[in-house]
Amino acid sequence: MNRIPITLLVNGEPYSLAVPPNKTLLEVLRDDLELMGTREGCGVGACGACTVLIDGVPARSCLTLAVDVQGLSITTIEGLAEGDELHPVQEAFVERHAIQCGYCSSGMILTAKALLDKKKRPTKDEIKRAISGNICRCTGYAKIEDAIATAAKKLATPSK
Amino acid sequence: MKLPEFEYFNPRDVPSTLELLALHGEQAVLLGGGTDLLVRMKQGLLKPGVVISLRGVEDLRGIRKQKDGTLMIGALTRITDLLESSVIRRKYPGLAQAAGAVSAPPLQNMGTVGGNLTQETRCLYYNQSAMWRRSKPTCFKAGGATCNAVKGGSHCFATYQGDLAPMLIALSARVVLSKKGGSRAIPLEDLYTGKGKIPVRKDPDELLEGIILPPPDKNTVCRYEKLRLRQALDYPLVGVAVCLTLSEDKTRCVSGRLVLTAVGSGPVLVDDDGLMQDAEVSDDWIQSLAEAAYKAAKPVPNVLTPPAYRKRMARVLTRRALNRALKD
Numbered sequence: 001m002n003r004i005p006i007t008l009l010v011n012g013e014p015y016s017l018a019v020p021p022n023k024t025l026l027e028v029l030r031d032d033l034e035l036m037g038t039r040e041g042c043g044v045g046a047c048g049a050c051t052v053l054i055d056g057v058p059a060r061s062c063l064t065l066a067v068d069v070q071g072l073s074i075t076t077i078e079g080l081a082e083g084d085e086l087h088p089v090q091e092a093f094v095e096r097h098a099i100q101c102g103y104c105s106s107g108m109i110l111t112a113k114a115l116l117d118k119k120k121r122p123t124k125d126e127i128k129r130a131i132s133g134n135i136c137r138c139t140g141y142a143k144i145e146d147a148i149a150t151a152a153k154k155l156a157t158p159s160k
Numbered sequence: 161m162k163l164p165e166f167e168y169f170n171p172r173d174v175p176s177t178l179e180l181l182a183l184h185g186e187q188a189v190l191l192g193g194g195t196d197l198l199v200r201m202k203q204g205l206l207k208p209g210v211v212i213s214l215r216g217v218e219d220l221r222g223i224r225k226q227k228d229g230t231l232m233i234g235a236l237t238r239i240t241d242l243l244e245s246s247v248i249r250r251k252y253p254g255l256a257q258a259a260g261a262v263s264a265p266p267l268q269n270m271g272t273v274g275g276n277l278t279q280e281t282r283c284l285y286y287n288q289s290a291m292w293r294r295s296k297p298t299c300f301k302a303g304g305a306t307c308n309a310v311k312g313g314s315h316c317f318a319t320y321q322g323d324l325a326p327m328l329i330a331l332s333a334r335v336v337l338s339k340k341g342g343s344r345a346i347p348l349e350d351l352y353t354g355k356g357k358i359p360v361r362k363d364p365d366e367l368l369e370g371i372i373l374p375p376p377d378k379n380t381v382c383r384y385e386k387l388r389l390r391q392a393l394d395y396p397l398v399g400v401a402v403c404l405t406l407s408e409d410k411t412r413c414v415s416g417r418l419v420l421t422a423v424g425s426g427p428v429l430v431d432d433d434g435l436m437q438d439a440e441v442s443d444d445w446i447q448s449l450a451e452a453a454y455k456a457a458k459p460v461p462n463v464l465t466p467p468a469y470r471k472r473m474a475r476v477l478t479r480r481a482l483n484r485a486l487k488d
């Protein structure tokens with residue numbers, strides 16, 4: 001099949017590559033860019049493990065054609081930490097034990113980050129609604145909600 | 161899961177989209193948010209030769225008030241855009257409610273109005289991986305000659321499970337369909353065949369450009385009620401949309417529409433036998449409409465919950481929708 005040249009802006013870095021049109025963003029991130037933090041769960045939009053931010057908005061990378069997001073800004077879980085320093089949302093997930101097997105975590109953390117970018121002090125219901133499209137089979141969600149509330153506090157009062 | 165191979169086009173405006181549709185016709189599919197189409201393609205239910213992505217067709221995006229007071233919603237408007245629109249929230253709150261009930265926020269960020277309205281009918285025995293489907297005879301929808309859901313069924317019973325169509329039909333929306341050389345606007349209910357196998361009545365080279373809502377009316381109240389197992393991600397097992405235009409003192413229903421989803425192969429505009437034409441609002445009246453919904457609901461065993469339960473829930477949700485609409 002013919003390949004189409006595209007440029008993707010992933011975590012601030014431009015990548016130029018030629019991809020067949022039937023390749024999903026998820027496949028390009030993992031197979032071509034070797035960014036393994038984005039997971040494939042169901043592959044059909046039903047779980048949220050593959051969540052990335054496209055221009056800051058959470059989306060399913062398993063249902064996004066890579067050729068369709070040419071030129072757009074993609075954030076994956078690898079793009080959150082600054083060097084060795086975790087993003088406050090990541091820190092909060094570790095502190096509040098919101099990660100067990102970790103399979104849902106990249107998607108959950110990115111979804112939470114997008115929420116907090118939009119809303120500094122989300123209510124409990126807003127947190128629940130924001131992550132309602134992401135499935136976690138381990139934690140029972142309480143700790144994840146707690147971590148997001150904690151992250152909101154951290155972001156409101158920068159320690160350093 | 162891999163997507164099959166296809167040729168890809170990404171037109172920038174409506175005329176070039178229509179040109180591509182005219183050229184490729186039957187073998188082309190339109191890609192909106194992809195949350196229905198790409199799933200079916202991954203499951204091997206569809207292998208189109210050509211995919212025309214609408215993502216860059218900016219003139220299909222947006223919600224515009226028109227001179228005659230109607231509201232035009234472009235086909236590429238996302239579900240999230242409906243939720244964030246102040247016109248929709250203030251003037252058509254019933255639509256905001258139905259939009260909020262679609263899947264879950266991340267999918268609302270992707271899914272478009274056009275894709276939502278033209279989404280395929282679904283069945284527990286059809287919307288599965290190729291491997292899963294191999295364990296059963298090929299069904300009508302997949303090109304075979306049996307129905308795996310209804311024993312002895314003579315045709316396809318796949319269920320229409322869109323959340324927006326019932327509310328938009330209750331609102332008397334019209335849909336604009338365009339092809340090279342012309343456009344037509346038809347009542348939204350006429351877009352649906354009511355047939356499981358081919359649920360949408362439109363030519364292969366036609367593009368859904370948008371929908372037109374009648375001007376808002378301060379005496380009209382709407383409500384959408386949806387039954388699902390999980391409060392996110394799940395398609396409706398039954399959905400009930402109701403819009404009532406009331407008299408000033410709210411004691412009479414001047415006109416109205418009651419529409420069901422997920423209990424047939426298309427949205428069901430309930431035949432209320434004149435019940436909503438200039439009627440006195442009362443508990444008995446609500447009960448009669450609930451009975452009409454019960455009669456109109458024809459669920460079959462092709463989703464997770466049994467049909468008898470869903471049929472009864474059509475009655476319960478209709479009562480609830482009417483009571484809540486009247487309370488607002």
Ligand SMILES: Cc1cc2nc3c(=O)[nH]c(=O)nc-3n(C[C@H](O)[C@H](O)[C@H](O)COP(=O)(O)OP(=O)(O)OC[C@H]3O[C@@H](n4cnc5c(N)ncnc54)[C@H](O)[C@@H]3O)c2cc1C
Pocket residue numbers: 044045046047189190191192193194195196197198199214235236239261262263264267270271272273274275276277278279280321322323324366367368369393394395396
């Ligand atoms: C996990 C999950 C849960 C879901 N839950 C719900 C739910 O609860 N309720 C619900 O209603 N939907 C649900 N959906 C389905 C889907 O997300 C929505 O219906 C969405 O709005 C579809 O829009 P789209 O743009 O993604 O459609 P696409 O997948 O892009 O397209 C759907 C169909 O419409 C055609 N099409 C798209 N745009 C046009 C156009 N402008 N003109 C003509 N044809 C067009 C396509 O060719 C395709 O056949 C769910 C999906 C998933 C994966």
Ligand code: FES
Pocket residue numbers: 039040041042043044045046047048049050051060061062063
């Ligand atoms: S892998 Fe994309 S939603 Fe499950």
Ligand code: FES
Pocket residue numbers: 098099100101102103104105135136137138139
């Ligand atoms: S931590 Fe295991 S799925 Fe969420």
